[in-house]
Amino acid sequence: MDVRKLRTRKHRIKLHREKLRKHSLVDSYCTDDEVGPSSRRYSHTTFPLFSNLSDDEVILSHSKDEGNRLKVSHSAPSCQLLLLQATEEATPNDFFPFIHLPMDCKLKILSYLSSIEKGLSMRVCKEWCQILQTPSLWSNIILWDFPLTCVPYSKGGNHNSGDCYSCYKKRVHGFACFLMRIRPVVRRLEFKFDIYPDTDGYLAMLKNLLCCISFREIRYMMFNWKDTPARPFWLEDFKKCRCQDVLYSCKLRARHCIWFFEDLSKHLGKIETLILPFDWSSLKNVENLGRLKTLRNLVLEKSSVFQSVPQSRLDKLLSGLPVLRQLMLEIWAPCGATMHKYELSSESLEFLDVSQSRGFYLKSLHLPLLRRFRVARHPWNGPLVFSARLNIPCIYDVLRFGAPNLILLNDHYLEENWKDICYPRLEDVLKSVCSCRKHKTGWMM
Known part of the structure; x- marks a missing residue:
């Protein structure tokens, strides 16, 4: 081998080692072009597919640091491959892309994403879009956890919260339609919407979900039927409310909840944790709650x-x-x-x-x-x-x-x-x- 080429190769390897040492990539999962601070990965000692830790231990260890979010790369090499690349020129066969992982491994990795992150990941490619439509990835449903502010500020500097809330409703109902299409087996459900007056269609949406999706495997349910936290209270239809109208709507809201909870309790045969505002004025409501013989944790908030x-x-x-x-x-x-x-x-x-x-x-x-x-x-x-x-x-x-x-x-x-x-x-x-x-x-x- 030519001496000049050898010196050039040694110099290139030395620069690459300094680059790895500078960005601490020897103990992390990332590609060569992802050396910035935004590309932090699980370390090789806590990544669930390559360690003896349980899923709960992994979640607990990373919940202390909000910056350690799960990020998956198509060409994420292991630590050994990074060391190999530091000593000699890497070939395409030295990398193990995400696309070549078994389907069970892909589903396990993607299961750590939130609902919003899964929705954004469906835009990556067709394969990810198909994988993320697997029903088992959507067993934990949080219907209300969507961003509210999405419309940019107008030229005059005024921000129309009504338009933002319209976009929020569109997201919620679109997510519900997606769930009804893939029909997952739900094990956890969180619902935080005002069911009366049903001008936003949240109660009808929940009834459609109850008809299209199996709720019989639910273990945890938060059912807040009193108010919609994302809805701004200064919208136009709230300005004309009188005190007697508010009291009347509270009674109708509780009555609608009793009617719906009677049907819902028939599908919660395995529920263990339930959180909801409870109306004690109706004996029927107490009887419906008494049907849930598997309840171990119960939180009854005030309804009035x-x-x-x-x-x-x-x-x-x-x-x-x-x-x-x-x-x-x-x-x-x-x-x-x-x-x-x-x-x-x-x-x-x-x-x-x-x-x-x-x-x-x-x-x-x-x-x-x-x-x-x-x-x-x-x-x-x-x-x-x-x-x-x-x-x-x-x-x-x-x-x-x-x-x-x-x-x-x-x-x-x-x-x-x-x-x-x-x-x-x-x-x-x-x-x-x-x-x-x-x-x-x-x-x-």
């Missing part, structure tokens, strides 16, 4: 400001859910001299959170498996009443007799002898959360 909850409906709900483990109640009950004090009984409940409730006071508990309990004291929601006229039970007595296996009160770990003696640290916690005469300071509630 003040709503009286009969004790019988709480009993019916807890007795109808035999495997319920975690329960969060947000009940805003009217307060006053005639307020109710509630009893809770469950043989399976391990976690109870009533910290978001107002006017919801416990009289007694029968929760033998309860391990964690959260409670908070909120401002009074009713007429001013002297504390001497009220007889609110002490939380310490309620927990001591009704939850013998309790280990955590809010963020305080209880000592072993907490049922026998109320030690000073526990006393301080009770002074901040309990509303009884002993722990509530002040002359008026």
